[in-house]
Amino acid sequence: MANDIQNDIAAPSNDDKNIATITHLGGTVFSFIPGLLVWILKKDDSAYIADQAKEALNFQITVLAASFIASILIWLLIGFILLPIIWLLNIVFCIIAAISSSKGELYRYPLCLRLIN
Numbered sequence: 001m002a003n004d005i006q007n008d009i010a011a012p013s014n015d016d017k018n019i020a021t022i023t024h025l026g027g028t029v030f031s032f033i034p035g036l037l038v039w040i041l042k043k044d045d046s047a048y049i050a051d052q053a054k055e056a057l058n059f060q061i062t063v064l065a066a067s068f069i070a071s072i073l074i075w076l077l078i079g080f081i082l083l084p085i086i087w088l089l090n091i092v093f094c095i096i097a098a099i100s101s102s103k104g105e106l107y108r109y110p111l112c113l114r115l116i117n
Helices: 002-008 014-030 033-042 047-076 079-102
Strands: none
Touching (some): 014 033, 014 079, 033 047, 047 079
C-alpha cells in the first residue's frame, strides 16, 4: 500500500521532509498535538506532509488509547508493566519514523489504528 501512495506523491522538498520529521518527533513530547496541527495547517500544501502528519496523528491517538487502557489496568497491576512498554514503543517508533521521513520515505507505523483517512 505504501508503494501505491509513494507513486501518487511527488518527491518531497527538504522543507517537507523537515516538517514531517519534526511532526513525528513532536509526538514523543506533545502527543497528538503536532500531528493534528500540521495536518490541519499543511494538508493542502503538500501531499507528503499531509500523509505523514495523518500517520503521526493516527499513531499518537493509538498510543493515547493504549495508555488510557493501561492506566485502567493498573488496578489489576498489569498496567504498571504496560505503561512503560507503551512509552518506550512510542519513542522508538517515532524515532524510526523521523529517520524515514528525513530521507523522504513514507513511513507506516506498526500496530496503528488508522482512524483519520
